[in-house]
Amino acid sequence: MPDINEYYAILEIKPGTPPEEIKLAYRNLVKAWHPDRFVDDPRQKQQAEEKIKKINEAYEYLKSYRPRASQTATNNTQSAWEKVEAQAELYYHRGVERAKQERYREALEDFSLAIFLKPDYADAYRYRGLVYSMLGRERKANADLRRVAELKRKWGTTTSTYAAPPRNPATAHSSKAPWTCVGTLRGHSDIVTAIAISPDGRTFATSSYDETVRLWQLSTGQQLRVFNGHGDQVYCVAISPDNRMIASGGADRNIKLWNLQTGQHIRTLGGWFVGHTDSVLSVAFHPDSKRLASGSADQTVRLWKLTTGKEIKTITGYSSAVTSVAISPNGRTLVTAGLEKAIKLRYMGSGRLIRSLRDRYKILAVAFSPNGKFFASAGSDHLIRLWELKSSRVLRLFRGHTDQVCSLAFSADGKTLISGSWDTTIKFWQVSTGREICTLNDHENRVLAVALCPEGRKLVSCSADQTIKIWWPTQEVNG
DSSP: OOOHHHHHHHTTOOTTOOHHHHHHHHHHHHHHHOGGGGTTOHHHHHHHHHHHHHHHHHHHHHTTOOSOTTSOHHHHOOOHHHHHHHHHHHHHHHHHHHHHTTOHHHHHHHHHHHHHHOTTOHHHHHHHHHHHHHTTOHHHHHHHHHHHHHHHHHHSOOOOSOOOOOSSGGGGGGGGSSEEEEEEEOOOSSOEEEEEEOTTSSEEEEEETTSOEEEEETTTOOEEEEEOOOSSOEEEEEEOTTSOEEEEEETTSOEEEEETTTOOEEEEEOOSSSSOSSOEEEEEEOTTSSEEEEEETTSOEEEEETTTTEEEEEEOOOSSOEEEEEEOTTSOEEEEEETTSEEEEEETTTOOEEEEEEOSSOEEEEEEOTTSSEEEEEETTSOEEEEETTTTEEEEEEOOOSSOEEEEEEOTTSSEEEEEETTSOEEEEETTTOOEEEEEOOOSSOEEEEEEOTTSSOEEEEETTSOEEEEEEHHHHOO
16 A cells, blocks of 8 residues: 555655645646656656656555545545546646647647636637737637637636746746736847837837848748848837838948738848948937938937938937937928937938937837837936927836836837836836836846837837747736
């Protein structure tokens, strides 16, 4: 007869622990000792495999063990349905973990097994639908999401008692965050520096230290195209308002224009004897899609005519690198900022200075609100400032980041501001009050860019951890 106390010890629980606590202890130990966590250490992986065998053996015995024969029939015998439900839960949680590890095919198998055992398992349908969507299998994704809707009508809710486990203990609180990471893309082989979402919300472009620009389908995360041509790290990317062109700039001092639909290279702005003389750090299209502004480490801002590729104007007067340029929605005002610790407002047509707003810190990002009445700035002091364009007054400070902030994006209605920081977090802010709405923690290194799609239902972020993450509102993930 097996030593029951030894089984309790293996699961790190006391003798007589209730079945639900046994199940919880088992799940936690399986996560902690899963061999896939030790792929880089063969010796530790072997130990984990041996440990998992003991954990499984102990759980298989204890889950049906009853310590006293005098217990009632209800406590003596676990119903067949309870066993099936518990097994379905295990498959579901394993599927969630595999999906987060991008092991999508295996995750689909687990979700399908969970659904086979428990046909009304709404969470499994929902998560399987998300995975199908990430793989571009929209027909199957839609079928699963329709099933979730049917179950919601049938039961009045689609939330099961089984919540998806958090990615790590440090972010466990984010399970209630308004946004959920539904996919991690790893197409780039180096730091991902910038993101631009197309005006129609169907695609987005990214730039990277790996010297490429890549185009992705937003709904599925599928990589559509790789743009090669830069001879060095690429620092910035933008998509034209007419949805026809991509512009990218980088350490090779050039700005390249690409056809968004075909991927063909249109032209290069700059070269050995014209254009910027140092790295291009920021690009912004004019609302008419016929002009472009660029900021550079050569301490200049340049304006370009895109139909000819000719430089319209070189704007000097900067004492350090220009890290960010933004053009107002009406196309009349150019805001520039950089390492000289000043924000400069200029007339877009002439480049003439309207006013210079001095600061004590380096400015890494500027962004206009959709109505053009306000703009936000952020930088090395960890703060975000909301400015009124007309008066150039600071209306509000946003406090919460613990390292420099390098990316900003407004929602289409102008009510929400999103920021990305070197502290590895993404924060959502209420513009009217400066209140922090939520923090997203999934990146493992500096967050370098954030972008929100026009209809506001998808967020994309990129990081020095070489990943791109796609986020959906939690209410859409959870039905």
